Amino acid sequence: MAHKILWADDEIELLKPHLIFLRDKGYEVDTVTNGNDALEEIEQNSYDIIFLDENMPGLTGLQTLEEIKRKRPNLPVIMITKSEEEFIMEDAIGAKIADYLIKPVNPRQILSSLRKNLESKDLISKKAFTNYRQEFGQISMELGSCRSTEDFVEIYKKLVFWELELEGVADQGIREILEMQKKEARQEFGKFVSRNYLSWIQDPDDETPDLSHTILQRKFIPELKQGGGETTFLLVIDNLRLDQWYILKEVFTQYFKVEKESVYCSILPTATHYARNALFAGLMPREIEKIYPDLWLNEEEEGSKNQHEEELFKSHLKRHGKNLSVKYHKILNQEYGKKVADNFANLTQVDVAVLVYNFVDMLSHARTDMDVIKELATDEAAYRSITKSWFEHSHLLDVLKKIAESGSKLVLTTDHGSIKTSNPVKIVGDRSTNTNLRYKVGKNLSYNAKDVFEIKKPEQAHLPKANLTSTYVFAYKQDYFVYPNNYNQYVKMYKDTFQHGGISPEEMLVPFVILSAK
Structure with missing residues (x-):
């Protein structure tokens, strides 16, 4: 179906070559010569986009734009003007225009703006479809020759990238091909882990990946500074998958620069009781049980099995010669999250501030137990979407803005993901x-x-x-x-x-x- 355009310009007769060009390209174009007629047209007809002249008699372009956005807030408007006055451009952009063109405009500029606003999703989807088809064979070859954790990490990152890229592609077949590759990757990764896991734990060497109990020692503790009034923040979002991080990264990078980005390997079991205790303690679960028997509960024992993360973390720092002041907060609900955000200044009075957010983990459990969450998070794409929506409306984002304002360093990680x-x-x-x-x-x-x-x-x-x-x-x-x-x-x-x-x-x-x- 052809896209339908409304063009409002008091000199529309001078634009006939442009109108012919657009109609030859398959667009339907209606024209009006003033703002009032434009408003009547959008009441009576459905348009995909509007070209709006800024300098018209009667209602000005900006006044017309304001009325259009009130009546049809999602209708894209391309403002066209002879003026290069900065305030006009700012007013138009503030009114959420789709594009801004300065006369004289040529047909190619107009076509480019239309495609950007009306067809960009289709064009991006087609490009992603083509690019993934081209890379499919390469990924399959690389998957067959994976010999190290780093190899699997690179494959997994590529698969996550393509999952996000193909999310809006209508072709079900290409997504099924990607899912087939993901299944193959899971199978090969499982074989790899079963062959190597015990040697990673018993006899680590240069090929051993960073694991739950080694990652902070290797990559967090070296970032810490003794005294000097600088706070380093450690943010642990429980049960955060790599694809969820990529989605949240879009928001994080509004306030932070990514200095180093890596992937580490959670220990088995990939569950909070084991992986997060190991993360904070810098020890494997058996060592925690031996060294700190009062801080460890086995599976069959009653009570919360992650009650002592703060003590384990402080002991971890001391073992590595870091006698630092620490504040630890585990945020389990919005009320406590607001309290942490409201009292942010207290966090900047210590050397290390640890924030543990359990929302994503609670979301995965809620999806199991609650039908309404199952309906909302039907697949990975929906699961990512809910995670991002939570983050954008959470007090965690408030805290992150304050961390950025304070100029403090932030380290983000998790204990494990989910499948x-x-x-x-x-x-x-x-x-x-x-x-x-x-x-x-x-x-x-x-x-x-x-x-x-x-x-x-x-x-x-x-x-x-x-x-x-x-x-x-x-x-x-x-x-x-x-x-x-x-x-x-x-x-x-x-x-x-x-x-x-x-x-x-x-x-x-x-x-x-x-x-x-x-």
Whole structure:
């Protein structure tokens, strides 16, 4: 269907060559010679865009623009003027015009502005479609030759990039091809982790990636300065995937410059109890249990298992010779988030301010438990959208603006990501077995060993061992564990929910970013 244009100009007769040009290009063009007629036309007809002369008798272009935006706020308007007066341009831009052209305009300028405003999404989608098709083969070749964590990180970053690029592409086929590549990447990554994980933990070398218990020592602590009145902020957004960071990055970079951006590998299980405690302590879970028995709770024990992050973090700093003042806040709701924002000045009185935001993790759990959230977050794109919407309307953004104003350094990271589950895998465990759907730990587990990554000797992975026969098993790809009892009910309940704890790029390869105020 041809796009329909309204052109308002008191000298419209002089623009006939332009009108003929546009009609030859397939556009429908109606014309008027004053602002009042333009307003009548938009009341009676539907237009895709308006060309509006700034200098018309009667209602001026700016006055007409104001009325158009009141009646049709989403109708794009291209202002055309002979004047280069700065105040006119500022008034027009302030009224949210789509473009601003200065007479004399030539047909190519007009066509370019139309395509930018009416066809840019289609053009961008077509370009993305073409570019991904060209790169598909290269990604497949690289995936087949991955030999290191860095190789998988680069592949994963490319897949996330293309997922975001193709989000608006109407062609379902190309998105299915991308999903096929993502599935292949998850499969190969699972094999890679199962071959190498224990050696990373037991005998780390130059090929070992940054892990939960080493990342702060390697990349955060060196950023800290003793005294000097400078506060370094550590922001941990629980359960933040790499694609979600890329979406939030658009907002962050309004206030911060990205100094260093990297990806580190969450330990197993990729769950808060293990990964975040390891992050703050700088120790694997088994070491935390041994060194700080009062600060660790095993799976079967009652109570919150992340109550002592502040103590673990302070001990971590001291082990590395950093006797610094620390403030720690875990934000679980809007009320507490507002309190932190309102009392921001207190945070700048210490050397290190730690802020933990649990919203994204709560969102993933809510999506499992609440039908309304399931409807809102039907897929990864919707999940990203909700995350960004929360962020843009949260007190966290208020805090970030204040951090930028203070000139402080900000380090952002997370403890693990999550994955959308789709394939049920049967497992049997006794009553003491944990409830997580992506990993299980217990003494009497029954499962198909081909379906899981199993660790029969938890001490080899530096994991706590509640019983002599405790075994950990981890789900691959998009699998999730379901008990045979009430199998169909639980399959339906947890299919297409976002879970964490297992092995996938989405859960394990997570962002670590160092930012400085602009």
